[in-house]
Amino acid sequence: MILETERLILRKLEDTDDERMFLMDSDPEVMKYLETPVTAIEQSRNGIKMIQKQYAENGVGRLAVVEKESGLMIGWCGLKLLKEPINGYVETLDLGYRFIPEFWGKGYAWEAAKATLDYGFNELKASSIYAYADSENTGSNHILRKLGFENTGEFEDSGVKCSWYELKREKYL
Numbered sequence: 001m002i003l004e005t006e007r008l009i010l011r012k013l014e015d016t017d018d019e020r021m022f023l024m025d026s027d028p029e030v031m032k033y034l035e036t037p038v039t040a041i042e043q044s045r046n047g048i049k050m051i052q053k054q055y056a057e058n059g060v061g062r063l064a065v066v067e068k069e070s071g072l073m074i075g076w077c078g079l080k081l082l083k084e085p086i087n088g089y090v091e092t093l094d095l096g097y098r099f100i101p102e103f104w105g106k107g108y109a110w111e112a113a114k115a116t117l118d119y120g121f122n123e124l125k126a127s128s129i130y131a132y133a134d135s136e137n138t139g140s141n142h143i144l145r146k147l148g149f150e151n152t153g154e155f156e157d158s159g160v161k162c163s164w165y166e167l168k169r170e171k172y173l
């Protein structure tokens with residue numbers, strides 16, 4: 001599965017993305033509102049394997065984002081099926097994104113997320129897509145609102161206050 005925007009290609013993660021994944025996930029700035037940064041490339045390889053398993057089992061998973069101009073993998077963006085209950089919801093289709101800091105501030109997160117939502121609503125015919133972010137993650141909360149997501153509440157995830165978002169199909173199309 002490949003999605004294309006003006007400046008980006010979204011494709012499945014490959015084993016050879018390990019070094020770029022490690023560069024991203026070992027950076028404390030990237031992980032500020034997320035998990036502990038990884039310290040060994042093996043952890044990034046395992047992460048890629050986990051996502052490849054989700055492609056096979058769920059038909060969806062986060063996709064590698066490649067900058068057309070440079071040909072570089074600059075991060076990931078995509079839908080993930082959350083099987084475990086979160087904020088009282090089950091089997092939710094969750095939008096997520098993460099990029100290498102060198103590529104921040106160029107509108108790439110917004111561009112990749114827009115293509116992902118188009119795919120989710122037009123191809124997968126999702127009735128709602130959800131997202132959540134640490135309430136202090138200003139950038140992510142801003143992007144979600146700008147995409148049209150509605151902030152429907154707050155909840156705690158592993159002791160962190162998060163904002164919960166929903167975008168309904170009829171609000172998007």
Ligand SMILES: CC(C)(COP(=O)(O)OP(=O)(O)OC[C@H]1O[C@@H](n2cnc3c(N)ncnc32)[C@H](O)[C@@H]1OP(=O)(O)O)[C@@H](O)C(=O)NCCC(=O)NCCS
Pocket residue numbers: 029030031033097098099100103104105106107108109110111132133134137138139140142143146
């Ligand atoms: C959050 C993140 C994805 C933003 O990526 P990005 O490509 O720089 O975002 P964009 O350039 O598409 O920005 C879209 C909008 O958000 C705003 N924005 C982005 N980061 C911001 C920040 N840190 N503070 C305030 N606004 C921010 C931009 O100004 C832009 O606003 P505008 O379109 O109204 O002018 C990126 O910083 C990142 O990867 N962070 C680490 C991982 C992460 O936190 N992921 C989200 C987990 S919920």
